[in-house]
Amino acid sequence: MSEKLPSETIDLIERLLEGTLDNIGHERLMEMARQDAELRQRIAAHLEISTALDLLARDDAGFAERTAAHVMRIANEGEFAFADGVKRKIIRLRVVKALAAAAVVALAALPFLPKRAVEGERVALLLRMNKDNNVISSRPVHVGAVIDEPGGLYRLDFHNGAIVAIEGPSKVKVVSGMEIEMNAGRLNGWCPETAHGFRVKTAAAELTDLGTSFGVHTTADGKSEFMVLDGLVEVRKGDETLRLAQGDAIKSGVNQKMQAVDFDPSVFKNTWAFANGILSTRGAVTPVGPDVAEKMVHVESNEHVLVIPERRGVPFNREVRAEIIRPGSLPGSLNGDVKSIPPVAGKHLSTFLLRYNPVGVISEESFVRFEGEVTFDRKVLAIACKEEPLAHGDDVFATADWKSLYRGIELSQRFNPPDVVTLSEDRRTVKVVFYAGASTDDIRVILEDP
Incomplete structure (x- = not known):
């Protein structure tokens, strides 16, 4: 093979992998x-290697240098030039960790593809989770796309702001940005x-959002529950x-009328956390189970620090x-003084409590150490850790x-x-380390909405 890929080709491939390549x-x-x-063979090889490295390297940028010698023999590119290029791509895609599997297949079969298939309007981004609840890939979703999954967890982030988390086995068609x-x-x-007016249609019935958080469970035989x-x-x-x-729930079927059923959102444990922006938790920190907001705040646990959603989309x-x-850490690199962040017109905030709330009454001499962490899908603006800033935010963010x-x-x-945040x-x-006893420990995490 000849020398490394032309700069124009590399630029086009990188834009393809990022999902930003237009029709031209x-x-x-x-x-x-x-x-x-x-050139066609080298493009296919480059895509395959880049995709494999992106999956394996993930958060380890140094992986590129350690693998470059072997890659160079396969791709016939300069050792450090290729490694640097891969590292740049890994850094750019660190958050979404996007894999362009469809692009690899399509370009590998270029001799048989005379032209690009016409796609509908791009209306959403699909985020895919692995069994450890880590985001492993993302890709754009267009009108008309059909997502058929035998299992697993994924999320559709619509451009209009609607968030839909789905657990397989599932089959979903994107009709439009609103349906x-x-x-x-x-x-x-x-x-x-x-996104008010967003619709979810099943074989049994059609749900229309009027400003809400909702759940839908439907099976291949046409039965559905809505809550x-x-x-x-x-x-x-x-x-x-x-x-x-x-707190309302109904069920229906293809040949069954709609009828009220008991409200039991426990089947949405995995999708609910993902839809609320909780990407992963570790250690003693875990999401509270799905329920209406007023009940979640009062859930008790002797084993966990619970991540409890409060209000979402609050004007800043x-x-x-x-x-x-x-x-930084408090105590540690941060001094613990209360700071003030002025409001920003047009911005919105969402909040979560991280709370240890023991069951019943515990002896004041009893102390237990809890350590764990939670990762969100958006950036943290601030964390209120003591009584005064917590109370200051209650009338805006608290749900009960x-x-x-x-x-x-x-x-x-x-x-x-000391407790550490x-x-x-x-x-x-x-990340939190709580030394908790008879009383509760809690902090409020304030996030910047997109």
Whole structure:
């Protein structure tokens, strides 16, 4: 083979992998490959190697240098030039970790593809999770796309702000930016004002969002359940329409009328956390089970620090007070003084509580150490750790009254080390070490919405 790929080709491939290559760029890449069989082979090899490295390297940028010598013999490219290129790509894609499997297949078969298939409007981004609840890939989704999954967890982030998390086995068709058809699967959806009217159609009935968080469970035999965790929805079957409010649930089938059933959102445990923006938890930190907001706040556990969603999409029109407003640890690199962040017009915030709330009454001499972390899908603006900033945010973010003798964490304890809260450098992961006893320990994590 000849020398390394031309710069123009590399640029087109990188844009293809990132999902930003437009029709003109795609046609240019196809034309270059058709005209040069040798170039076509090297494009396919480059794509295969880049995709494999992106999967294996993930958060380890040094992987590229350690693998470059072997890759060089396969791809016939300069050792460090190729490694640097891969490293740049890994860094650019660190958050989404996108894999262009479809692009690899398509370009590998270039001699048999005379032109690019016409795609519908791009309306969403698909994020895919692995069994450890880590995002492993993302790709754009267009109108008309059919997603048929035998299992696993994925999420559709629509450009209008709607978030839909789905657990397989599932089969979903994206009808438009405001409608999907689901023939099987468990789904949790959340819609801001910009996506009110979003529809989920099943064989049994059709749900229309009216500003809410909802769940839909449908099976291949046409049976469906619909329930509302927050807000309102309408469910229509033929000429019959029912309006459901928070805590309501119904079921229906192809040949069955809609009827009320007990509200039991436990089947949405996995999709609910993903739809709310919780990407992963580790150690003693775990998401609270799905329920209506007022109940989640009061859930008790002796074994875990619970991640509890509060309000979402709150306009940032008043100051935020918090001890942590930048990466670091408290106590440690951060001094614990309360800082004020002024409001920003047009911005919105969402909040989560990380709370240890023991079951019943525990002896004041009993202390247990909890350590764990949670990673969110968006950046943390601030973390309120003590009583004053927590109370300041209650009227804006809290979903229910909370009565406790002590609030926040202890930065100085007589018989134990201090509680510790750490915000990661990328501002997405919050790690806690709580030395908890008879009282609760809690912090409020304030996120910047997209």
